[in-house]
Amino acid sequence: MANQDLIKSLSISSPSKIVLLVIDGLGGLPHPKTGKTELETAKTPNLDKLAAGGICGLSDPISPGITPGSAPGHLALFGYDPVSCNIGRGALEAVGVDFDLRPGDVAVRGNFCTVDKEGRVTDRRAGRIPTEKCAELCRLLDGQVIDNVRIFVQPVIDYRFIAVFRGKGLVPALNDTDSQHEGVPPLAVKALSLEAERTAKIANQFIAKAKTILAKQQPANMVLLRGFSERPNFPSMNEIYKLKPAAIAAYPMYRGLARLVGMEVLETGSKIKDEFKTLTQSFAKYDFIFMHIKAADSAGEDGDFERKVAVIEEVDSYLPQLTKLQPDVIMVTGDHSTPAILKAHSWHPVPVLLSSKWCRPDKVSQFGESACVSGGLGRISATQIMPLAMANALKLNKFGA
């Protein structure tokens, strides 16, 4: 029995409440001058107080050495096996712009690109056209119907868009048309299985039409498609945990991920204080709230150590609004590490903090990577975070007689 089936068989509904606070890209690496990570540099009296009364450790989003993307990082935190539950690029992109992706839809990520007179790609990103231009071009392509299949085209950002094919009998087993090289024409869509042949034909017709429609547009006179995929069919968090879960996230990608696992996505603002305000307003209505803070990851990816420190300090300053609500369980962690000195997601394990009446406190009194090494949780898989939260909320029955 997979672990998720075990949890499902033991979970019970109860009035107790869990808050999972995810500071995206939380884990870091030491600043060369101070030897302290972003989290260790930040002044975090409220997180430290929570750590002192709780239990800490380090978690691996996937397994040691593996750097996760945002989607697998979050799926692991929600208790889903991040490798077997991997989401295709097209579906993720669609979900990430709040597109209502339905079972049976085939989604693909698109680039506007530039081709020369012979049809060879000269710029895979069409000079990185701005989002407004992208939206304008998407409107030209949107709404076509080919062989009873309706095609939605929506802008993402810059030169990137999504195309979603909706109709009967669509199969996403298709290759990318983006060869990842310039100087050669886009590839034709080919079916990777017999069942996908009609879908390939429709996709090629769509591309041919797009080429005609865009012919006089410069520099974005053609499209490249990659990552044909469909909406994954995960069991919902309600099915597994018997929770009534909600998500507070400012960024569309995380709202989309939360929706995929059956969370209710709450309206909120774009700032950290907005999210905490939404938490206070909505706390009574749910027994599980996932809160997502994006800005720490963005600062890490920009290599901005100080800004990442500032984001963490800002989160800490609002923490009393969370603790005042007295949830039965508070978990604070990240979906992966994003060390500012690496300017990228990384494989380093992520600090995790569990605060509950029923946890067995350890000696960690400062929430930081070094301290968490000797925390009472030890080094765990991120997929174990939800079972621990559920247990501490007294929402899991005993296994066996």
Add this chain to the structure above:
Amino acid sequence: MANQDLIKSLSISSPSKIVLLVIDGLGGLPHPKTGKTELETAKTPNLDKLAAGGICGLSDPISPGITPGSAPGHLALFGYDPVSCNIGRGALEAVGVDFDLRPGDVAVRGNFCTVDKEGRVTDRRAGRIPTEKCAELCRLLDGQVIDNVRIFVQPVIDYRFIAVFRGKGLVPALNDTDSQHEGVPPLAVKALSLEAERTAKIANQFIAKAKTILAKQQPANMVLLRGFSERPNFPSMNEIYKLKPAAIAAYPMYRGLARLVGMEVLETGSKIKDEFKTLTQSFAKYDFIFMHIKAADSAGEDGDFERKVAVIEEVDSYLPQLTKLQPDVIMVTGDHSTPAILKAHSWHPVPVLLSSKWCRPDKVSQFGESACVSGGLGRISATQIMPLAMANALKLNKFGA
């Protein structure tokens, strides 16, 4: 997807370099008088310096409580599941004497033994005849052809030899002829599957001929065979990691194991200093070098605490030759523990040290078992060592979007 498949899907080739230094049997147990293990007793200023700037932990070659042989211990370090990738005794012995074992060959380990007039085994090891005598007898048996199958017979050490059957349609599903008891005749070879019946017949004919040829030899007048097996078919390290890997090992067994996973085996001398010299000479040509130091394990198996300490100190003294080369990642560990007070391989987890620009340093400043307990790597599976090395060498792409 098994972890090795995941790594394979993420690995990329790059100029960065990894050195895996394996001190065989590195882990130990405290000396009753000092309370310090062999590694803790040894003066290792260079390893300690590496530990202080790096990250340490303990690794389980297989799983807690399991004592590994040398083959599974090393396969785990190379990132192969040591249980599903277990190698048959005959194949391992053949590979261990540098025999060019090919796909389709069936190898078996042999003992020269003594039988009485009634054919009952009176000494399973023929009085432990010396290797020279063994080699002489092997020459008598070598080179036979039975039913188009050629049989190679080569000495290993003392009374032990290998027999390798080469021809078409051979199947190694055969029982041992060594009953492990004296006072009874050797067992006949029996096929454990229908497909193996011809191979059983050939093996029995070989044994009958050996009995005739050896009839007047004393005390080695018969053979016992066990561990019929074939060359395992592992994906190479190049396939999995996209590395150009080389091995520096003085002992044939480790050279053979390295060859099985596709490493280039470098010529080297029998001393530790020879191996470090080979490292310096060959470093430029490879992006992964496995260095194997045998003497620590031998000292442990002999119960010679002081000699094991001396071996570790000798390795430490040459370490600057390695660090001077500035590989991007250095991993120092063992394939298992061999505590001198146990005089045998053991199940105790093995100290592991990772040094790289991108590791998250911990507070360990002395490379030893007790210090490693609170190291930042925590307690890992030995199969995670290669993924960690690859990650720290920036040779693994991100998983998922």
